Amino acid sequence: xxxxxxxxxxxxxxxxxxxxxxxxxxxxxxxxxxxxxxxxxxxxxxxxxxxxxxxxxxxxxxxxxxxxxxxxxxxxxxxxxxxxxxxxxxxxxxxxxxxxxxxxxxxxxxxxxxxxxxxxxxxxxxxxxxxxxxxxxxxxxxxxxxxxxxxxxxxxxxxxxxxxxxxxxxxxxxxxxxxxxxxxxxxxxxxxxxxxxxxxxxxxxxxxxxxxxxxxxxxxxxxxxxxxxxxxxxxxxxxxxxxxxxxxxxxxxxxxxxxxxxxxxxxxxxxxxxxxxxxxxxxxxxxxxxxxxxxxxxxxxxxxxxxxxxxxxxxxxxxxxxxxxxxxxxxxxxxxxxxxxxxx
Ligand code: UDP
Ligand code: GLC
Ligand code: MN
Numbered sequence: 001x002x003x004x005x006x007x008x009x010x011x012x013x014x015x016x017x018x019x020x021x022x023x024x025x026x027x028x029x030x031x032x033x034x035x036x037x038x039x040x041x042x043x044x045x046x047x048x049x050x051x052x053x054x055x056x057x058x059x060x061x062x063x064x065x066x067x068x069x070x071x072x073x074x075x076x077x078x079x080x081x082x083x084x085x086x087x088x089x090x091x092x093x094x095x096x097x098x099x100x101x102x103x104x105x106x107x108x109x110x111x112x113x114x115x116x117x118x119x120x121x122x123x124x125x126x127x128x129x130x131x132x133x134x135x136x137x138x139x140x141x142x143x144x145x146x147x148x149x150x151x152x153x154x155x156x157x158x159x160x161x162x163x164x165x166x167x168x169x170x171x172x173x174x175x176x177x178x179x180x181x182x183x184x185x186x187x188x189x190x191x192x193x194x195x196x197x198x199x200x201x202x203x204x205x206x207x208x209x210x211x212x213x214x215x216x217x218x219x220x221x222x223x224x225x226x227x228x229x230x231x232x233x234x235x236x237x238x239x240x241x242x243x244x245x246x247x248x249x250x251x252x253x254x255x256x257x258x259x260x261x262x263x264x265x266x267x268x269x270x271x272x273x274x275x276x277x278x279x280x281x282x283x284x285x286x287x288x289x290x291x292x293x294x295x296x297x298x299x300x301x302x303x304x305x306x307x308x309x310x311x312x313x314x315x316x317x318x319x320x321x322x323x324x325x326x327x328x329x330x331x332x333x334x335x336x337x338x339x340x341x342x343x344x
Contacts, residue, residue, distance in 0.1 A: 014046060015106075015107055015108040015109075016045045016046065016107055016108060016109050016110065016127050017045055017046035017047065017048045017068070017069070017104070017107045017110050017111075018038055018043065018045055018046070018047050018048070018110070018111050018112075018113055019048045019049070019050065019101045019104060019110045019111070019112050019113070020034055020035075020048075020049050020050070020112070020113050020114065020115050020117075021049070021050045021051075021095075021097055021098050021100075021101070021112075021114075021115060022049060022050075022051050022052070022055060022059075022063075022115050023051070023052035023054060023055070023075050023094050023097060024052065024054050024055060025054075025055060025056050025059050025287060026230070026232050026287060027115040027116070028051070028055050028056075028059040028062075028063060028115070029059075029232045029264065029268065030114075030115035030116045030117075030225075030230065030231070030232065031049050031063060031067075031115040032059075032062055032063065032066055032264070032268045032271075033118055033231075033260055033263050033264050033268060034113060034115060034117055034118055034119070035047050035049070035063070035066035035067055036066060036263055036267045036268060037118045037119045037120070037263060038119055039066065040263075041119055041120075041121055041122040041123075042122060043122060043123075043124055044124055045111075045124060045127065046068045046069065046107070047066065047067040047068050047069070048067060048068065048069040048070075048071065048104060048107075048110075049063050049067045049069070049070050049071070050071050050073045050097065050098075050100055050101065051063065051070060051071070051072055051073070052072075052073065052074075052075040052094070052097065053072065053074075053075070054075075057275075058272060058275035058276050059272075059275075061275045062268065062271045062272055062275055065271060066271075071104075073097060073100045074097075075094050075097050076094070076096035076097045076099065076100070077093040077094050077096060077097075078093040078095075078096045078165070078169070078170055078173050078174065079093055080093060080169060080170060080173035081093075081173070082173070083169075083170065083171060083172055083173030083177065084172075084173035084174070086172070086173075087172055087173065087174070088228070089174070089228065092172075092173060092174040093173060093174065095146075095174040095175040095176075096165065096170075096174070096175055096178070098112065098146070098175040099158065099161050099162070099165075099175060099178070100158075101151065101153070102151065102153050102154060102155070102157050102158035102161060103153065103155060103158050104153045105153045105154065105155060106153075107153055108152070108153075109127055109131075109150070109151075109152055109153075110150070110151055110152075110153060111123075111126050111127065111148070111149070111150050111151075112146075112148070112149050112151060113147070113148050113222070114146075114147040114148070114224060114226075116147070116224065116225040116226065116230050116231070117147055117148060117200070117222050117223065117224045117225070118222070118223050118225075118256070118259070118260055118263070119221065119222050120220060120221060120222070120223060120256075120259070121221050123199065123221050123222060126150055126195070126199065127150070129150045129192065129193065129195070130150065130152075130192070130193065131150060131151045131152040132144070132149055132150065132151055132179070132183040132186060132193060133149065133150040133192070133193040133194070133195050134146065134148060134149035134150070134186070134193070134194075134195055134200070135148060135194070135195040135196065135197050135199050135200035136194065136197065137176070138197075138202055138204040138205060138208065138226075139204070142187040143176070143180045143186075143187070144176075144179070144180060144183075144186050144187075144194075145176065145200050145202075145224070145226075146174075146175050146176040146179050146180075147200050147202075147224045147226060148195065148199055148200040148222055148224065149179070150195075160182070161178065161179075161182055164178060164181065164182050165178055168181055197216075198216065198219045198220050198221050198222070199221055199222050200222055200224050201217070201220040201221075201222060201223055201224060202223075202224040202225075202226040202227075203225070203226070203227075203253040203256075204226065204227075205217070206253055223256045223259075223260075225256075225257075225260070231257055231260040231261060231264070232264075232286060232287075233286050234257070234261075234286070235284060235285045235286065236261045236264075236265065236284045237284070238265045238269075238284055241258065241261075241262065242258075243257060243258065243261065265283075265284065269283045269284075
């Protein structure tokens with residue numbers, strides 16, 4: 001006799017989960033795409049998202065559809081403006097909120113993923129790793145990047161982390177500084193805790209080691225849109241399936257950007273439309289809130305395409321902070337031209 005297939009939900013291992021964080025509607029868009037990408041690649045794990053009180057009702061409703069668990073948490077902010085200024089990311093104090101993930105003790109093991117990541121294949125094998133496994137940070141490879149990490153929820157660890165924050169603070173003003181201080185033997189103790197870079201591949205690789213990116217980039221399993229400019233800061237033309245303002249031809253990063261937008265427009269926008277009902281809302285432009293923020297710091301997407309000239313020192317600093325102007329002066333084409341000229 002034929003047995004009915006068990007609904008997918010019941011095949012999930014209930015004590016292991018992918019976890020992400022969104023404190024506002026912009027990062028919520030990222031969490032939606034991440035969740036959808038994990039589902040599309042048939043993860044057998046639960047999906048959990050931590051949200052802050054500023055996430056709107058329609059966004060919460062969409063997250064409810066994509067995630068098994070949507071947990072409202074208080075936003076923790078390091079308030080460490082001095083260190084955050086060194087990274088030119090004053091917005092990242094709230095990443096302390098990530099530490100709440102250790103309180104999800106109804107799971108035995110979790111993989112945290114930033115809301116600006118997207119999986120391009122199934123990565124359930126990460127659950128074979130132990131706490132704290134993570135990939136090297138491209139800026140300082142003896143530190144791990146806290147955009148993707150394997151951890152074991154525990155109230156004891158959570159309390160110790162909070163105590164660590166109180167006593168030592170964070171050397172970057174965000175969670176990554178705390179976590180690298182706390183799990184300080186990561187670089188030297190156990191190579192099994194070093195995740196391959198393909199589990200947290202940021203576009204910086206294109207600019208810092210182009211031949212390696214060409215050689216290995218196709219193996220990427222997780223793409224991380226690290227840096228100030230996130231996919232949702234661009235405008236998209238759904239009819240043409242293009243990024244408005246243009247994407248440099250021949251660059252690989254823009255293809256991931258298009259992949260993000262394609263998932264967003266085909267799977268997330270219909271869900272958002274359902275929640276926003278008749279409210280006029282352009283889902284393909286940066287949100288008003290985002291525009292206001294950008295006006296203050298004067299980095300609208302348009303400004304990104306024709307930025308005021310930077311000194312070479314400023315450009316180097318931006319590169320090192322993952323803020324390459326990959327749509328403009330640091331584009332793949334320009335770098336290729338420079339390399340060709342140099343090799344000649
Ligand atoms: N985040 C958030 N709200 C914010 C800033 C950050 O929810 O205002 C969360 C989100 O999950 C994000 C993560 O913290 O992916 C880390 O921040 P971000 O990805 O911007 O840092 P980057 O990887 O660019 O250094
Ligand atoms: C990093 C990580 C991000 C973290 C931030 C602040 O660049 O990519 O996940 O939240 O630093 O520490
Ligand atoms: Mn990130």
